[in-house]
Amino acid sequence: MNELDIYAKQGFGNSSGFGARPALLIVDFVIGFTDPEHFGGGNILSAVANTKTLLAAARAHSLPIAYTRIVYADHQADKGIFCLKAKGLEKFTEHAPLGQIVTELAPEPRELIVRKSQPSAFFGTSLAAWLISKAVDTVIVTGCTTSGCVRASVVDSMSHNFRTIVARDGVGDRALGPHQANLFDIEQKYADLWTCAEIATHLQALNQARES
Amino acid sequence: MNELDIYAKQGFGNSSGFGARPALLIVDFVIGFTDPEHFGGGNILSAVANTKTLLAAARAHSLPIAYTRIVYADHQADKGIFCLKAKGLEKFTEHAPLGQIVTELAPEPRELIVRKSQPSAFFGTSLAAWLISKAVDTVIVTGCTTSGCVRASVVDSMSHNFRTIVARDGVGDRALGPHQANLFDIEQKYADLWTCAEIATHLQALNQARES
Amino acid sequence: MNELDIYAKQGFGNSSGFGARPALLIVDFVIGFTDPEHFGGGNILSAVANTKTLLAAARAHSLPIAYTRIVYADHQADKGIFCLKAKGLEKFTEHAPLGQIVTELAPEPRELIVRKSQPSAFFGTSLAAWLISKAVDTVIVTGCTTSGCVRASVVDSMSHNFRTIVARDGVGDRALGPHQANLFDIEQKYADLWTCAEIATHLQALNQARES
Amino acid sequence: MNELDIYAKQGFGNSSGFGARPALLIVDFVIGFTDPEHFGGGNILSAVANTKTLLAAARAHSLPIAYTRIVYADHQADKGIFCLKAKGLEKFTEHAPLGQIVTELAPEPRELIVRKSQPSAFFGTSLAAWLISKAVDTVIVTGCTTSGCVRASVVDSMSHNFRTIVARDGVGDRALGPHQANLFDIEQKYADLWTCAEIATHLQALNQARES
Numbered sequence: 001m002n003e004l005d006i007y008a009k010q011g012f013g014n015s016s017g018f019g020a021r022p023a024l025l026i027v028d029f030v031i032g033f034t035d036p037e038h039f040g041g042g043n044i045l046s047a048v049a050n051t052k053t054l055l056a057a058a059r060a061h062s063l064p065i066a067y068t069r070i071v072y073a074d075h076q077a078d079k080g081i082f083c084l085k086a087k088g089l090e091k092f093t094e095h096a097p098l099g100q101i102v103t104e105l106a107p108e109p110r111e112l113i114v115r116k117s118q119p120s121a122f123f124g125t126s127l128a129a130w131l132i133s134k135a136v137d138t139v140i141v142t143g144c145t146t147s148g149c150v151r152a153s154v155v156d157s158m159s160h161n162f163r164t165i166v167a168r169d170g171v172g173d174r175a176l177g178p179h180q181a182n183l184f185d186i187e188q189k190y191a192d193l194w195t196c197a198e199i200a201t202h203l204q205a206l207n208q209a210r211e212s
Numbered sequence: 213m214n215e216l217d218i219y220a221k222q223g224f225g226n227s228s229g230f231g232a233r234p235a236l237l238i239v240d241f242v243i244g245f246t247d248p249e250h251f252g253g254g255n256i257l258s259a260v261a262n263t264k265t266l267l268a269a270a271r272a273h274s275l276p277i278a279y280t281r282i283v284y285a286d287h288q289a290d291k292g293i294f295c296l297k298a299k300g301l302e303k304f305t306e307h308a309p310l311g312q313i314v315t316e317l318a319p320e321p322r323e324l325i326v327r328k329s330q331p332s333a334f335f336g337t338s339l340a341a342w343l344i345s346k347a348v349d350t351v352i353v354t355g356c357t358t359s360g361c362v363r364a365s366v367v368d369s370m371s372h373n374f375r376t377i378v379a380r381d382g383v384g385d386r387a388l389g390p391h392q393a394n395l396f397d398i399e400q401k402y403a404d405l406w407t408c409a410e411i412a413t414h415l416q417a418l419n420q421a422r423e424s
Numbered sequence: 425m426n427e428l429d430i431y432a433k434q435g436f437g438n439s440s441g442f443g444a445r446p447a448l449l450i451v452d453f454v455i456g457f458t459d460p461e462h463f464g465g466g467n468i469l470s471a472v473a474n475t476k477t478l479l480a481a482a483r484a485h486s487l488p489i490a491y492t493r494i495v496y497a498d499h500q501a502d503k504g505i506f507c508l509k510a511k512g513l514e515k516f517t518e519h520a521p522l523g524q525i526v527t528e529l530a531p532e533p534r535e536l537i538v539r540k541s542q543p544s545a546f547f548g549t550s551l552a553a554w555l556i557s558k559a560v561d562t563v564i565v566t567g568c569t570t571s572g573c574v575r576a577s578v579v580d581s582m583s584h585n586f587r588t589i590v591a592r593d594g595v596g597d598r599a600l601g602p603h604q605a606n607l608f609d610i611e612q613k614y615a616d617l618w619t620c621a622e623i624a625t626h627l628q629a630l631n632q633a634r635e636s
Numbered sequence: 637m638n639e640l641d642i643y644a645k646q647g648f649g650n651s652s653g654f655g656a657r658p659a660l661l662i663v664d665f666v667i668g669f670t671d672p673e674h675f676g677g678g679n680i681l682s683a684v685a686n687t688k689t690l691l692a693a694a695r696a697h698s699l700p701i702a703y704t705r706i707v708y709a710d711h712q713a714d715k716g717i718f719c720l721k722a723k724g725l726e727k728f729t730e731h732a733p734l735g736q737i738v739t740e741l742a743p744e745p746r747e748l749i750v751r752k753s754q755p756s757a758f759f760g761t762s763l764a765a766w767l768i769s770k771a772v773d774t775v776i777v778t779g780c781t782t783s784g785c786v787r788a789s790v791v792d793s794m795s796h797n798f799r800t801i802v803a804r805d806g807v808g809d810r811a812l813g814p815h816q817a818n819l820f821d822i823e824q825k826y827a828d829l830w831t832c833a834e835i836a837t838h839l840q841a842l843n844q845a846r847e848s
Contacts, residue, residue, distance in 0.1 A: 007387070014299055082402075087224075158330075159330035159364075287533035293557070324502055435724045576791050582721070
């Protein structure tokens with residue numbers, strides 16, 4: 001019995017659905033995570049390009065939009081275990097060029113920037129409270145890396161009981177094996193996978209349903 | 213360039229080390245997660261057997277010991293998104309036989325049982341506060357599944373800045389592909405991998421250092 | 425300048441309002457917190473009586489309803505700092521008569537019981553995630569004590585960005601000075617104060633607005 | 637029976653003690669919370685002066701030191717319920733003069749600055765994880781206001797199972813009634829009250845014990 005069969009037999013892999021009040025969460029699309037000389041590479045640049053299209057759709061439909069950045073204190077006051085495992089992470093300080101959101105996805109005023117120092121966008125941040133303030137029931141996730149901060153954010157989004165949609169072509173990773181393996185886990189247990197184009201079409205439909 | 217090379221080049225895969233005050237966390241070794249007719253299978257039973265030996269060592273050295281169980285309310289008051297993705301999870305109620313810790317690893321009085329309803333042992337629980345009360349600096353993790361509740365618990369343990377040690381032969385999964393893929397991610401980014409025997413030997417050494 | 429004037433001059437004491445999707449949270453109305461021989465006394469019994477009426481209204485309008493209990497492990501595995509400050513708290517174990525919800529407010533199936541070991545109903549629990557799953561935007565709080573677990577729960581409810589309504593005659597305390605002092609702080613900074621009767625009338629109005 | 641008698645009879649008001657590895661937490665001593673034209677007044681300036689002495693002692697003994705600031709996004713992306721209750725809070729943006737830490741207590745490099753948008757220093761921040769990384773077992777709290785962000789931070793510190801010491805002359809409030817009422821609640825249930833001078837003397841003794 002192959003893996004998909006085992007998961008299907010045990011009851012995994014069902015859809016948790018797309019709710020009525022979505023938000024868009026863009027994880028760690030910063031310069032240092034798109035550049036292969038730092039933590040980037042693989043299919044990350046194409047995930048940025050796909051996210052750019054989705055971001056335009058999200059803005060057109062007035063979705064709440066949040067971006068995460070990894071930000072450590074200038075003098076390493078908050079350097080922790082994560083910086084031991086991944087050397088160089090502590091260089092993502094407030095003003096370091098590496099830590100700035102890529103220009104293709106530059107945030108607009110009133111969009112939220114979440115500073116975080118751990119993999120999950122929810123850990124040690126007020127993201128969950130902000131989503132509550134916007135009455136969000138569904139979190140659409142793009143970003144990088146699939147096997148790192150995206151995966152951790154998706155698990156926490158689901159754990160908070162937000163329906164979670166991962167843009168399968170809007171998330172990327174420096175290496176394709178972990179990218180695929182994590183999409184498998186995510187789809188089986190935590191979130192539904194859609195393409196950016198499918199999500200944009202659905203946002204349009206949601207909007208029309210609301211207006212009629 | 214293969215995956216290991218990419219990760220090595222970018223600075224991942226370093227050791228975060230083993231601290232001075234470890235605790236043992238045993239994730240979801242309950243009947244329904246060891247039985248292949250429910251959510252078990254794969255190498256889970258051998259992980260239970262290895263954990264049994266490690267548990268004896270942890271008790272011999274008076275480590276704080278915690279076990280997690282998935283527990284949902286009897287009338288599904290708290291059935292959430294996770295139960296949509298994984299059908300049947302809501303059957304793990306307080307008194308359901310499926311949800312009881314396996315007899316090989318029966319908790320003793322004064323060991324902590326953590327009831328949880330999400331993947332991570334830390335989410336919506338007082339595990340972190342309990343570890344603080346015990347002055348723990350290192351969390352040793354065994355349990356199942358590697359690609360699910362173990363992975364989520366390890367990410368949160370590291371995010372809380374506990375040095376985290378995953379017993380590579382004390383964690384198991386229903387399918388080996390996700391098991392291996394998640395051990396890769398864990399070792400590269402979140403925790404160090406040791407065997408149960410290596411951990412037991414190290415506990416002995418820690419104890420001798422303390423006594424001398 | 426008296427206290428109210430100082431607070432008014434500095435911009436405190438405004439209303440945060442009553443939203444569209446309320447839930448009812450009943451904090452620690454258990455036998456040991458109503459009995460003056462244990463942790464009860466003062467105006468707690470009258471707060472229970474007023475809550476009973478409000479609970480009937482909440483059920484009539486199908487609000488999500490949650491109750492908290494303080495529950496420590498049978499063998500004190502999780503006895504922490506709170507039990508040092510307040511001796512005897514650790515006696516509130518799962519099956520101790522002291523720790524059972526008072527019969528006047530007996531929960532029905534499908535209503536949520538939240539086990540907690542700290543003052544706030546949100547700390548180390550999945551209450552926030554449950555409220556998200558019910559699309560709640562407003563938390564109505566009754567319970568005891570005003571100066572303890574109610575206050576802590578209200579601060580956390582507001583911090584999660586739930587509009588918070590405290591039933592001023594549905595919360596009680598063993599001593600009236602702290603009760604009044606905490607209602608002052610709550611009204612100035614965290615929540616709006618309504619009577620149980622005003623809340624019940626408003627629920628009726630919300631329901632009619634929804635139906636028409 | 638007066639209030640103190642009721643609390644004493646029921647088992648409250650015990651000491652939770654001073655541990656071996658303290659940290660200093662300075663809550664919201666920023667310009668806008670010391671100036672009576674904004675949110676300051678009362679005994680806040682004298683609490684700043686006392687904290688200055690304690691801070692010197694904490695630095696002399698190499699304690700981990702953290703400061704909180706309230707920081708909202710520049711374009712009010714994260715304005716929530718708290719800003720409805722307390723008008724003007726949203727003006728505490730990253731670069732607003734109001735939101736800067738007072739010059740008497742200017743942080744040094746390697747001391748932690750915690751940005752928060754809610755009353756508690758722990759809510760939506762990585763303070764707890766940072767304290768874990770420093771192996772802290774005791775949190776010494778100064779700051780303002782006693783009835784607001786200090787109280788909320790103290791409750792959360794205790795809930796995380798940190799022994800908590802409130803510097804009774806290092807915390808201040810715009811009005812003395814709420815200041816006193818909250819010190820009462822804090823001492824009865826959550827933390828021990830010491831003067832700044834008593835704390836400094838104890839730090840000296842801890843240091844000597846460690847050296848001998």
